Amino acid sequence: MENAQTIKKDRPWLMRTYSGHSSAKASNELYRTNLAKGQTGLSVAFDLPTQTGYDSDHPLAYGEVGKVGVPISHIEDMDQLFEEIPLDKMNTSMTINAPTAWLMALYFGLAERRGIDLKLLNGTTQNDIVKEYLSRGTYIFPPGPSMRLTADTINYTVKNVPKWNPTNVCSYHLQEAGATPVQELAYALSTGIAVLDKVKESGEISPEDFPQVVGRISYFVNAGIRFVEEICKLRAFTELWDEITEKRYGVEDSKLRRFRYGVQVNSLGLTETQPENNVQRIVLEMLAVVLSKNARARAVQLPAWNEAMGLPRPWDQQWSLRIQQVLAYETDLLEYGDLFDGSPVIQEKVDALVAGAREEMSKVESQGGIIHAIESGYIKRELVNSHMQRLRAIESGDLKIIGINCFEETTDSPLTQGSDGGIMKVDPQAERDQIERLRAHKANRNQQEAEAALKGLEDTAKSDNNIMPAAIRCAQTGVTTGEWGNCLREVFGEFRPPTGIDISIQAKGNAEKIEQLRSRIKETVEAIGRPLKLLVGKPGLDGHSNGAEQIAVKARDVGFEVVYDGIRLTPQQIAQAAQEEGVHMVGLSILSGSHLELIKTVIEEMGNRDMKSTPVIAGGIIPVEDEKLLEGFGVKAVYTPKNFDMNAIMGDMVDIIRKSHGLEPYGNVV
């Protein structure tokens, strides 16, 4: 064995864990623990009210505060989040999109308050609004003003915070929404083009400085379990971005054309059944982004093995960090050059992906670019379609998932036997504390200063000037996230998305089961006298609408009349819609962990409207012991990621409706 001391190794990637919960204080403790364990950067997860520009006391924030991330309502929260963490030495990634300019303003404003030169700040903001429209759902403003805000943040950081990565174009969420590798390549790169075009068009950057802007654009990608294909996808990304930046933007310096990216490996393929298998899935997916030196990730964050069950605990996150450390420090991976250069098998696959992506990109371009293709509903439709194909392949068994549609037998896992069920719970008191903290902050600040700063923000928003200086002033005068959001909502308006569920009907899949379902529905309709009507909606702020959309499309396919009411609904709005539409069933989807509070309130609101007898079903990331609680509230069925058989769910739904009308249920769909 050679002496390990003498071998020159590449520097490892940045190791982060996407985390944050309950409050700035609790998250700060977690960050400091993680850094002590050898994590080399921070990745801040914000809660949904923060991500959608609401304060913790807004009606839509109910039940969501501190759930999927940390609530940040004002500069004091930001200060507490980074207590005893030197901002000039840290590399901070913030997963924030629609309100990026605001969270940047709070971070930069805090740095200035601490007397730190902005030029020393290192970090990344996700700042990719496009994928919010397509899959993640935490948008606020329409595309036009949103792209302007993106351009403002890029222009500001390139000049004032030069080490900052202002935008991370995300293909991650495209894959979660069902994108194939070709679609992922095409839509992500088309988004990168839209961002650069917008910055160019703003005219704030001189042509000679433009290559620097190109060099600051980074990507945030996903890596799935088909890891050989994923290796090729990342090599294809590298080839295509080099070509685009050279040809379209004339960047001569090859370093500035480099495809720089961070990764969170795939959560979509993680399973709730036999959850320990997720560990090997995570390891294999990570290989896809670190094995090839020429397309290696600059920063990696891994999900935890139990993400499909609920929120990970600190120990679960530590396990994921250790996976990275073993690969970087114990193995010999970083001692070699690129392992795949010259491999004909790899190159052939890369070429095929590049060709496919070029074709799809030209389709997007011919529609006037990605923004137009989103507004027309084209991209959403393509993604919903791909996702549907994936689900059908799982149903039919063509796509194998261990523990889901094959090798289902298992011995009880000791990992999930603990008193906490193997996941973390957020204390409901955290929401009340946060609201009190917010109110105290508002009472203590200089009101006149805050109002003047908000007026300045409004005036800037209406002008062509860069929003950042006015936003930083707001941050420093104690303006809150909700006030920032409301001010700009007034100026810019709010976005209404195309749903993408208007895709054509498909009778493919298991035709017999579908026919059986259709005839069951027909019979039930005759008995009840009305077509079966279903309301599908997402209460709260969680924007992950893929599950709800798939249920809506499938229900339409078997003969339901489906009212799809979209995302970001208060329990009151859902109950009102159920009543106005006269539905036979309400289906709710929640992935943010706030299912207990929200679903309970929906059922109460329905009771207030004489709809006690209308059955409610729920789907999402819902821990087993919560299923019992939900049933106690009156929920008739709970579907989680382990229920992949859509025909079975549909059969179940028909039976639940039948029972609510005093009709005999049919039993399993066979």
Add this chain to the structure above:
Amino acid sequence: MIPLELPDPLQLAEAIVQGNRSAVANALNIIDNKRPEAKECSAQLLSALPQKKLLEEGHLIGITGPPGAGKSSLVSALIHIWRKAGVSIGVLAVDPSSRISGGALLGDRLRIKLPQFDEGLFIRSLASRGHLGGLASEVWPMGLVLLACFDLVIIETIGVGQTEIDIANVSDTVCYIAQPASGDSIQYLKSGVMEIPDVLVVNKSDLGTPAKKTARELTRCLVPPESQTDWSIPVHLVSASEGSGIEKLAQIFEEHRAWLSQANKLTSSRVEHQAAWGIKLLREEFGRHGLELVGGETTLLQQWTSHVASPLEIFEVFRKKILTHWKKI
């Protein structure tokens, strides 16, 4: 058969007039129900609704046009203005159904509704349910229930062929939304496939020249009114996405409603519409044969439009007559 729980139609009608949303929802569910006892109940309910409201008050606006013309966004923008002015609104949004599964995705609600909770707006989505090229027969009675409760009723649907005629038969004001740079609307107008609407709108005026061109061509297709007291059909440019021209459109609707009252056309056209739909519903429930048992369609229509009683009472009378005939057979 499981028993249907049906309320007392008279009490239900009263609750609707008083603005009880739960009663409105319940009434729409009953109208939607195909069971004979529900048909009976909805016939009684309709004739119990106050005739003054149904014949002389409120405003029924039909909005139609090709797919993708931006009808829902436009309706949403209009609602925003009306709600600010305190006008209460009932909406019927009709979406096509799949002929294969009978299922439907009713997505208009999502595009029409306001972001905030609002008790002054009531939206019911409806699938066309295989009524090829026509409006589902439930649309008419549902529109009346909404009219009895709300200041303004909007019926929104994709317009092709028969639907145009049907929508003209439920609305006081028919508004057609044309797609810029598409010759379809102009072809339809010229060939007479399309009923002439009361208001022509070209959406997406933010596109500039193509929208203006379409508006010019539409204007050229229209025949000028014969006398000064006739309604002169406006061709109006709007942009639902930018919010321009919407307030003016709301004003045009108001002007048309005022003109109908002034020209004494409101009540007479509502009576005609109700007769046409009454026959359509009877035909659907009892078939052509059923209609012939009480004298056939043309005779019916004549009796209907010349009769002194309210069309809904007549509907109820004819329904009873046919049922008695059936029983005799």
